[in-house]
Amino acid sequence: MDFKLNKEDEQFRSEVAAFVNQELPWDWRNRSLDPDEPEDAVLVKEFKKKLAGQGWLTMAWPEEYGGSSASHVKQMILNEEMAYRGVPAGDAGTRMVGPILMLYGTDEQKQEFLPKIAGADIDWAQGYSEPDSGSDLASLQTRAVEDGDEFVVNGSKIWNNAHSGADWMFMLARTEQDAPKHRGISFLLTEMKSPGITIEKIPMMWNAHRSLVTFEDLRIPKKNLVGEQNMGWYVGAALLDFERSGVDRPARAKRLLEDLVSYCQVTKRNGRLLSDDPIIRRKLAEAAVQIESCRMMCYNVVWMQSKEMIPNKEASITKAYGSELTHHIYELGMELMGMHGQLEPGSKYVPLQGRIENGFMRSRGGMVAAGTSEIQRNVIASRGLGLPRG
Helix, strand or coil, X not given: CCCCCCHHHHHHHHHHHHHHHHHCCCCCCCCCCCCCCHHHHHHHHHHHHHHHHHCCCCCCCCHHHCCCCCCHHHHHHHHHHHHHCCCCCCCHHHHXXXXXXXXXXXXXXXHHHHHHHHCCCCXXXXXXXXXXXXXXXXXXXXXXXXXCCEEEEEEEEEEECHHHCCCEEEEEEECCCCCCCCCCEEEEEXXXXXXXXXXXXXXXXXXXXXXXXXXXXXXXXXXXXXXXCCEHHHHHHHHHHHHCCCCHHHHHHHHHHHHHXXXXXXXXXXXXXXXXXXXXXXXXXXXXXXXXXXXHHHHHHHHHHHCCCCCCHHHHHHHHHHXXXXXXXXXXXXXXXXXXXXXXXXXXXXXXXXXXXXXXXXXXXXXCCCCCHHHHHXXXXXXXXXXXXX
């Protein structure tokens, strides 16, 4: 079987690389950005505007929604090249909200939001996790009570990027209190400048922040309900399939592995280069094989999307494998660098600008965000292998 891309797609890959090198407003080789931090979010939005102007931000979307109806393969190439360079070009709007509105949104919602997402004119925060509802998201307690043409919302959402200047939030809220656990939940959109919203920054262990958003009698017009009322769980579940489908994890892991190989080629321990140690060489080779395996899994998801299929168990496979792979390679980096791997960015003696220490702590969260590895395995077991629920 030949997994090579055609000449046109390879040419597009080269075009993307050249565009990034010329237009990116920061040096991707020496600086890592966190798009959920306000200072970095400004630079990221500047570059997303350039991508939108190039017609690349939502290139696989239909033309009537601001895309160019490009192939999913080309969109995947763009995502892969951006992720390899650490460029957070994709966001919740392009990867999640937009596709969901195409599937479940009203004509009014599509006309209101899709052009703005395609033009990088609107930023989104995710309203899923709550202080007491993470992996068991169906236990969420945020309530939305009907009042005429509005929902009145009370509750809170956590671990999102609202503090970075998000314009809108997509959220799940309970609209029927006595319904079964996975019913009685609705998918809502709210403007972040609405009265009744409070945003609090929460420090993370990798020198970053996330937000706790509290709603007190927040009013959301019913026109901002996506899909059927009380059936929002299934809208949200489909959204997570899009979130879990990216090729960005193996692309970032490839760049990380290349950095570790370069480090081993110039670093000596006990009088010889780390790259000459057969045990270390084997570990690096194993990581390279795992990265390529994950990449092929992601390519399969792209093929499914090109056939207008919604990846489900396949997306869970790539998410679980990819996030655990990333953590494994950061662990390898910590092992290779020894005590130096524990130094923070900015330290005089830290290797690779401190990306290993920072990424190692961040990678643990990657195995939780968008659904824990345990949740992914449950999906794979029940929907992929047909195993009964325990």
